[in-house]
Amino acid sequence: MTSPENPFIFGEIIEEPNFVDRASELSQLVRDLADGQKVLLLSPRRFGKSSLVTLALLKLKKRHVHTVNLTVSSYASYAQFLEKFAEKVLRAAGPWDRVKDWVTRFGRNVKPDINYNMTTGEVGLSLGKGPGFDPTPIAPEVFAMPGELTKNGGFRMAICLDEFQQISEFDSGSVENAIRNQVQEQREVGYVFAGSQPSLMKEMLSAKRPFHKAGPQMFLDKIPASDWKEFIARQFGKRGRKLEAHAMEALLTAADLIPYDVQAEGQA
Ligand SMILES: Nc1ncnc2c1ncn2[C@@H]1O[C@H](COP(=O)(O)OP(=O)(O)OP(=O)(O)O)[C@@H](O)[C@H]1O
Numbered sequence: 001m002t003s004p005e006n007p008f009i010f011g012e013i014i015e016e017p018n019f020v021d022r023a024s025e026l027s028q029l030v031r032d033l034a035d036g037q038k039v040l041l042l043s044p045r046r047f048g049k050s051s052l053v054t055l056a057l058l059k060l061k062k063r064h065v066h067t068v069n070l071t072v073s074s075y076a077s078y079a080q081f082l083e084k085f086a087e088k089v090l091r092a093a094g095p096w097d098r099v100k101d102w103v104t105r106f107g108r109n110v111k112p113d114i115n116y117n118m119t120t121g122e123v124g125l126s127l128g129k130g131p132g133f134d135p136t137p138i139a140p141e142v143f144a145m146p147g148e149l150t151k152n153g154g155f156r157m158a159i160c161l162d163e164f165q166q167i168s169e170f171d172s173g174s175v176e177n178a179i180r181n182q183v184q185e186q187r188e189v190g191y192v193f194a195g196s197q198p199s200l201m202k203e204m205l206s207a208k209r210p211f212h213k214a215g216p217q218m219f220l221d222k223i224p225a226s227d228w229k230e231f232i233a234r235q236f237g238k239r240g241r242k243l244e245a246h247a248m249e250a251l252l253t254a255a256d257l258i259p260y261d262v263q264a265e266g267q268a
């Protein structure tokens with residue numbers, strides 16, 4: 001956490017008042033996701049992908065789009081990732097009354113353990129299989145869930161798969177195929193696939209891979225110095241402090257305008 005005296009926020013997802021620039025990227029992403037596009041968001045580390053996506057999903061939520069945010073690299077195995085994907089999609093599709101009939105139909109093939117907590121109103125889902133379980137055969141059905149739920153429920157959904165380049169770690173390519181095949185059918189569901197390693201992502205988007213031409217590509221650039229200056233002056237001003245021009249220049253140079261570095265240098 002940052003102390004109240006520290007005008008900078010780094011290493012966390014940024015909130016709107018502290019969000020610098022990116023206005024056109026933000027509105028474009030919101031529009032594309034609301035439209036059901038499959039967006040590929042690329043940049044090197046720390047440029048602000050996760051922050052941008054989080055804000056976009058928040059805006060969509062206000063427009064009653066149901067949202068899901070999943071970081072692929074948080075899961076140790078394909079089975080675990082599928083389980084969380086299914087659970088988060090089901091939760092986002094809720095309330096329970098609305099999805100429970102659908103769930104029994106979905107359950108017929110995938111046979112997940114689904115429990116509903118009456119007190120919290122939360123749905124829990126487990127694929128209920130041991131560590132040696134190969135989820136490949138049920139993957140298409142799991143990835144089809146958002147499409148089925150939105151069609152049946154009459155709502156739209158926006159899903160982010162962050163650190164998407166990690167998906168290729170799960171197996172030798174069938175995951176990419178399974179996702180691509182399912183998502184392209186889902187007109188009510190917008191996806192953003194955010195990747196931190198441009199070289200890996202570029203390879204994933206190359207001609208022979210399933211994600212080739214899957215949707216619009218968005219590249220995040222560094223935030224221009226002029227936008228940072230205004231923000232930094234404002235942050236200092238809020239606390240009755242002023243930053244000398246040369247200190248401002250030094251800060252921006254040191255940070256090379258990468259969002260994380262500017263925020264971190266700023267508080268040093
Ligand atoms: N638009 C922004 N305005 C101000 N600060 C930002 C902005 N975007 C990102 N930051 C700062 O940069 C840090 C890193 O941003 P974020 O985690 O969103 O980047 P990322 O591209 O997802 O990084 P990674 O590739 O490591 O996941 C944030 O914690 C925040 O301090």
Ligand SMILES: [Mg+2]
Pocket residue numbers: 049050051162
């Ligand atoms: Mg990130």
